[in-house]
Amino acid sequence: MKIHDVSKNYGKVRALDKVNIAFGEGVHGLLGENGAGKTTLMRIITTVIEQDSGTIEHNGVSWDNKEEIRKMIGYLPQKFSMYRQLTVRESLRHIAILKGMEKGWKLAVDNAIESVNLEEKADSRIGELSGGMVRRLGIAQAVLGNPEIIVVDEPTAGLDPEERMRFRLLLRQLGVGKTVILSTHIVDDVESVCDNLTILHKGKVVITGTPKEIKSMAGGKIWKASVSRDDCMKLAEDKLITDQKIEDGGYDVRFVSDDTPDIKAVPAEPRLEEAYMWLIKR
C-alpha cells in the first residue's frame, strides 16, 4: 500500500502535510504524540474521511474506488462500541450483513470469534463483557471477511497489563500474511509488535524504519550518569531527561544530548522511546 503526498487540513490546521509511506506485509506502527495526525491518517486509509490532496493505492486499486477498498479493509477505531443488548455472535452477524457478506458468513463469524479467543463469550451480551473483551470483539469485526489490510487505532489504550499482552500477541498473529497498521503513542506496543515503524510529528513523517534501525539512529546521543539532586535539576534545564531513578541519595539519570555533556557521563544503548524523543525534538 502506497501513500503519496497525502495532505489534510481541518480549517486552518494542517493535520497531515504531504505524507509519504509504503506499507508492506507485517505489522507497521505509526507512532506520534497526541495531535501528530495518526488518527487522521487512519481515517483516510479506512475511507471514513477523504484527503484534501495526494493519492493512496493498494495493489493498483486507488482510494477513489471506495467500494473496492472497503472490501480490503478491516478497522478497529480508537473508540469502539457495539450494540450492548446483542450477543457477541449476533453483533458479528449484524456486521457481516453490513459488510455485504452474502455467502459463508456464519462460518466467517465463528472463525472471527475463534481468532480472538471469545468462544466462551460468544453467546454473552456485549454489555456484560470487560473492556478488553470488547476490544477483542473490535478486532473480530475488523478481521471479519478476511480483509488484506487491518487498521487498528490505539488498541491497547486503557487495557490492563494481561489484556495488553494478549492483544499484542493477537496483533502479531494478524500480521502474518496481512498488512496490519497499528497507530499508537505507547512505545512498548510498537517495540513488541511492529516490524516497521513510522514516526509522525505535527502531521509530517519524521522517519520510517525498523525499530532497530530507528534505535541505532540515536546511537551516541543517549547518555547516562549518576548525579546529585542539584546536578539533576541543573541537567534537566538544558537536556531532555528520559529516565531517572533514585540511587544512594543521588540520581541515576538517562538523557539526550547531541554533544558530549559537561558532566561525567557515559554513552548508553538507546531505547526506542529515547530514539523517538530524540527524533521529534531534533
Next chain:
Amino acid sequence: MKMWLKLLYYDLKEMGIVFFVPIIVTFGVASYGIFIYCGAPVGQESSAMVTVMNLLQNFIPPVSSWWIIMAFHRYAEEEGTEAFFTYGISKKKTGIGRTLTFMAVMIMLIFIIMIPLHLMGILRIETAVIVFLVLSVQSLLYGSCGFLFILWFRNTIWSITAILIIASLNIWGNIPVLSRYLSITVRMQAQMSLSGLCLYFLFIIGISVVINYKGQKLFFELGTRKYG
C-alpha cells in the same frame, strides 16, 4: 428480504424497552378512540368519529419516526461507530432500505388497529380504507422527517423535539401541514373526490421522497461530517 428482517431484528433487540413506544402509543390511541366513540351520546356518533379521526392522525403518524431515530442515532451520534463507515454495504441499502423497513412495520401496525375500529362499527369499510391510507402516507412523511432530522441534527433529543414541533403545529398551530385533510375528508365524505385523495397522497409521498433523498445525501456524508 431476509437481510432486512435480520437487520430489523437486531435493531429492535438493541432498542430494548424503547422499542415498545410506537406500539403502546398506537394501541393506546386506538383504544382511547374506541372508548370515546362508545361513550358518545346517541346521535353524536358522527362528531365522536371526527374526534377519533383527529386522535389517530395527530398521534399515530408522528411515532412512526421513533424507530428510525432510535436506529440511526448510533451512527449519527455515538462516537464508537466509526467502523460502520468502512463497511462494504451501500449506504443506500442501510439508509433508505432500513427506513422503509421501519415504515412498513408501522403501516402494518396501522392496518392492525383498523380491524377493531371497523369490527366495532366505528369505521365503515370504505372509511377504514381511506383512514388507513391517509395514516400510512402521513407515517411515511413523519418517518422521512425522522430520518432527515437524526442525520441533520445528529442528536436524538433535537430530532424528537423537531418531530414534536411539527406534530404540535398540526394539532394546535392551525397550520395545515398534514393532518387537517383527514378530518375535512371525513366530514365531507359526500363531496370527497377520488382524484382529490390521490393528489393528496401523491403530494405527501412526493414530499416524503424529497425528504428521504435529502436524508440519504446526509447519510452519505455522515462519516465526513462526523469525523472530517
